[in-house]
Amino acid sequence: MLQDSVQKFVHRHYSFDDRNAIIDSGSGYSDECWQLFAELGWLTVPFSEDDGGFGGLATDMMVLMEEFGKAMVVEPFVPTAVLGGGLVAALGSEQQKEQNLGPLMEGKLQLGAALYETNGRYNLASVGTTAKRDGDHYVVNGSKILVLNGESAQQLLVSVRTQGAERDEQGISVVLIDAASSGVHKKAYTTVDGHRAAQISFTDVRVPVANCLGAEGEALSALRRVVDRATLCVSAEAVGALDMLLQKTVEYSKTRKQFGTAIGTFQALQHRMADMFIECQLARSIVVMAAMKLDSNLPDAEKARAVSAAKSRVGRAIRKVGQEAVQLHGGIGITNELDVGHLFKRVTGIETLFGNSDFHTARFASL
Amino acid sequence: MNASFTAEELQFQEDARQFLEAEFPKDIRAKVEQRVRLEKDDYVRWQKILYKKGWAAPNWPEEYGGTGWTAVQKYIFAEQMARFGAPEPVAFGMKMVAPVIYSYGNEEQKKRFLPDILASNVWWCQGYSEPNSGSDLASLKTSAVREGDHYIVNGTKTWNTLGQYADWIFCLVRTDNSVKKQEGISFLLIDMKTPGIKVSPIYLIDGTPEVNEVYFENVKVPVENLIGEENKGWTYAKVLLTHERTNIAGVPRSKVRLEKLRALAAKTADGNGGSLSDDPIFKKKIAEAEIQVLALEYAELRALAAVSVGKAPGPESSILKVVGTEVAQFIDELYMEMAAWQSLPFVPDQFVEGFSGEEIGENGEAATALNYFNNRKASIYGGSNEIQKNIICKAVLGL
Numbered sequence: 001m002l003q004d005s006v007q008k009f010v011h012r013h014y015s016f017d018d019r020n021a022i023i024d025s026g027s028g029y030s031d032e033c034w035q036l037f038a039e040l041g042w043l044t045v046p047f048s049e050d051d052g053g054f055g056g057l058a059t060d061m062m063v064l065m066e067e068f069g070k071a072m073v074v075e076p077f078v079p080t081a082v083l084g085g086g087l088v089a090a091l092g093s094e095q096q097k098e099q100n101l102g103p104l105m106e107g108k109l110q111l112g113a114a115l116y117e118t119n120g121r122y123n124l125a126s127v128g129t130t131a132k133r134d135g136d137h138y139v140v141n142g143s144k145i146l147v148l149n150g151e152s153a154q155q156l157l158v159s160v161r162t163q164g165a166e167r168d169e170q171g172i173s174v175v176l177i178d179a180a181s182s183g184v185h186k187k188a189y190t191t192v193d194g195h196r197a198a199q200i201s202f203t204d205v206r207v208p209v210a211n212c213l214g215a216e217g218e219a220l221s222a223l224r225r226v227v228d229r230a231t232l233c234v235s236a237e238a239v240g241a242l243d244m245l246l247q248k249t250v251e252y253s254k255t256r257k258q259f260g261t262a263i264g265t266f267q268a269l270q271h272r273m274a275d276m277f278i279e280c281q282l283a284r285s286i287v288v289m290a291a292m293k294l295d296s297n298l299p300d301a302e303k304a305r306a307v308s309a310a311k312s313r314v315g316r317a318i319r320k321v322g323q324e325a326v327q328l329h330g331g332i333g334i335t336n337e338l339d340v341g342h343l344f345k346r347v348t349g350i351e352t353l354f355g356n357s358d359f360h361t362a363r364f365a366s367l
Numbered sequence: 368m369n370a371s372f373t374a375e376e377l378q379f380q381e382d383a384r385q386f387l388e389a390e391f392p393k394d395i396r397a398k399v400e401q402r403v404r405l406e407k408d409d410y411v412r413w414q415k416i417l418y419k420k421g422w423a424a425p426n427w428p429e430e431y432g433g434t435g436w437t438a439v440q441k442y443i444f445a446e447q448m449a450r451f452g453a454p455e456p457v458a459f460g461m462k463m464v465a466p467v468i469y470s471y472g473n474e475e476q477k478k479r480f481l482p483d484i485l486a487s488n489v490w491w492c493q494g495y496s497e498p499n500s501g502s503d504l505a506s507l508k509t510s511a512v513r514e515g516d517h518y519i520v521n522g523t524k525t526w527n528t529l530g531q532y533a534d535w536i537f538c539l540v541r542t543d544n545s546v547k548k549q550e551g552i553s554f555l556l557i558d559m560k561t562p563g564i565k566v567s568p569i570y571l572i573d574g575t576p577e578v579n580e581v582y583f584e585n586v587k588v589p590v591e592n593l594i595g596e597e598n599k600g601w602t603y604a605k606v607l608l609t610h611e612r613t614n615i616a617g618v619p620r621s622k623v624r625l626e627k628l629r630a631l632a633a634k635t636a637d638g639n640g641g642s643l644s645d646d647p648i649f650k651k652k653i654a655e656a657e658i659q660v661l662a663l664e665y666a667e668l669r670a671l672a673a674v675s676v677g678k679a680p681g682p683e684s685s686i687l688k689v690v691g692t693e694v695a696q697f698i699d700e701l702y703m704e705m706a707a708w709q710s711l712p713f714v715p716d717q718f719v720e721g722f723s724g725e726e727i728g729e730n731g732e733a734a735t736a737l738n739y740f741n742n743r744k745a746s747i748y749g750g751s752n753e754i755q756k757n758i759i760c761k762a763v764l765g766l
Binding site for chain 1: 506569570578704714727740743747752
């Protein structure tokens with residue numbers, strides 16, 4: 001049902017040309033589409049029924065994201081609904097949820113999660129941004145890299161250190177910061193795969209203590225759980241995009257003629273497409289595994305391990321399928337005019353998001 | 368072939384180093400280090416300095432202005448160039464059309480074209496591939512029909528690199544439709560200012576207009592611009608492609624890039640309080656790349672040794688093309704992995720001359736994904752790596 005509804009939306013509103021026009025627009029996403037997302041109920045998918053959502057199942061998010069992946073949807077679903085909304089849902093008080101999740105699901109609130117720093121690479125516990133108590137305020141100082149949707153986000157969810165040293169697991173809090181606050185400086189840009197992000201620095205930004213989500217200094221495990229859900233989401237998005245790359249490559253090989261015949265008749269190329277198919281299927285399988293485990297009652301460590309396994313394996317599929325799709329297309333595969341190059345760029349971007357294959361392989365081994 | 372340099376060779380290495388230190392323009396060097404894209408003027412200015420020194424064309428025969436260096440000297444020079452980030456002369460004139468002209472052109476053509484190529488007075492580009500003739504290059508359809516003292520050329524060429532700068536283009540054209548496809552092709556030199564030529568940019572996914580489509584509509588080309596004999600162009604082109612392939616291994620550049628990668632890894636945080644140099648997975652990947660480059664280097668030296676005893680560069684050069692491009696692409700991946708989050712910003716303006724805004728990332732981190740995307744071309748151009756394997760199967764393995 002969800003799949004059907006996204007496919008209809010893509011058919012009507014999200015051709016390759018539509019997408020290009022959206023990327024070139026001022027905000028880098030279509031508010032019209034976003035309002036449709038809200039009307040169709042997609043923005044409720046990541047949230048539990050208790051929080052007013054559709055159920056919050058990873059398997060549902062997976063279905064939605066896979067379809068987004070096929071069409072290379074650039075609207076900030078992951079940063080706003082999965083990361084930002086996810087942090088509010090996981091850590092926030094009833095009042096904080098009410099203030100944020102309602103408007104979010106109605107399509108009226110854009111969020112961004114500022115979680116990563118230059119020295120931290122993919123380590124969520126590496127938080128050098130500090131929040132020092134001053135009466136009933138925190139004073140926040142520090143800098144975050146690549147905040148997805150950082151440009152349009154009205155509220156930022158920022159990981160800050162309320163105590164401890166840079167990589168201590170204890171002492172990390174998540175605070176809600178109004179993006180218009182004095183001392184918030186954004187350097188916004190488009191990413192290589194057509195999304196929007198920003199580098200954001202905080203200089204003596206005063207934040208009410210009431211804006212801390214959950215118990216002060218205790219945010220890390222929730223932070224990891226929420227980022228794991230986002231990681232599952234982009235992995236599922238990659239599965240959709242990789243299937244498109246395979247499909248387009250097979251189609252092209254049937255129509256492109258060289259040496260008097262379609263190149264798809266060459267066995268050397270047929271086997272490579274068979275290898276791409278195997279990669280796509282393994283990527284799909286391991287993402288299904290991770291989504292099912294996230295929806296289960298398994299311990300947190302098991303779930304984290306499943307997500308890392310998925311992201312690591314999907315990353316390998318991305319390299320292989322992405323590169324082969326381009327190679328089998330030849331030069332046309334790296335031109336702007338064809339969607340194949342853009343799918344290649346998106347999956348490559350996903351490979352880096354929330355930790356690349358090497359990071360997740362190591363995390364898998366350590367859990 | 369020796370494992371170490373002689374005293375003379377070491378002296379030559381020192382001379383080359385001193386020359387580059389003194390003469391390679393500092394502003395161009397800074398651009399290369401900051402990954403700022405080089406413009407036509409940068410290439411031409413530098414090539415003219417090489418020309419003044421007499422070092423513009425190490426591979427040419429001495430009688431046309433070559434350096435007369437041994438294979439080892441050429442190798443040493445290429446390595447020093449890479450070390451300083453000095454760009455190799457743009458290949459189309461110096462390395463691609465010139466060997467065809469001095470091998471198959473007549474005296475008049477040699478006199479007319481070679482000096483301007485050597486002195487970088489004329490910028491050349493290549494007209495080989497066509498929209499429907501990529502790997503199957505010999506199926507090309509651009510036609511040249513003889514009318515009196517001229518050929519009338521019609522057709523479309525594609526993947527034409529930096530044609531927007533070019534004064535001349537060398538083309539493979541069809542002069543006979545009635546014979547086997549390889550036997551009806553001729554090699555024609557065309558002035559880009561001739562009426563009827565249109566150059567239209569193709570934008571690549573890294574945002575650069577690096578390649579073009581070139582359209583020919585009733586373009587009149589004097590018959591004296593034909594190289595060699597009519598319908599023998601395929602033979603000449605094959606020789607040229609072999610030259611292109613021996614230059615394609617890119618060992619010096621890969622070595623220097625790996626050295627820089629190692630140095631940068633030591634300064635890049637691993638997120639756990641150490642540097643990427645301590646990361647066993649990343650360390651292993653760098654080591655694997657270094658080992659591959661070493662194997663490639665000695666494959667190239669063996670090929671050079673064969674050439675120096677009089678053998679023409681043969682199908683072995685296909686090895687250099689396949690492995691050279693693959694290892695360069697693997698190094699692209701390592702740079703991108705090292706940059707992590709900072710590989711994602713799309714900020715091409717930052718790498719254009721005169722950028723003065725706030726920079727994202729350090730050490731060209733924000734160029735790493737774009738380089739990775741762009742350089743996927745390397746396994747496609749110059750005879751795709753699949754075509755190289757066909758050559759190995761046919762010419763070496765006898766399959």
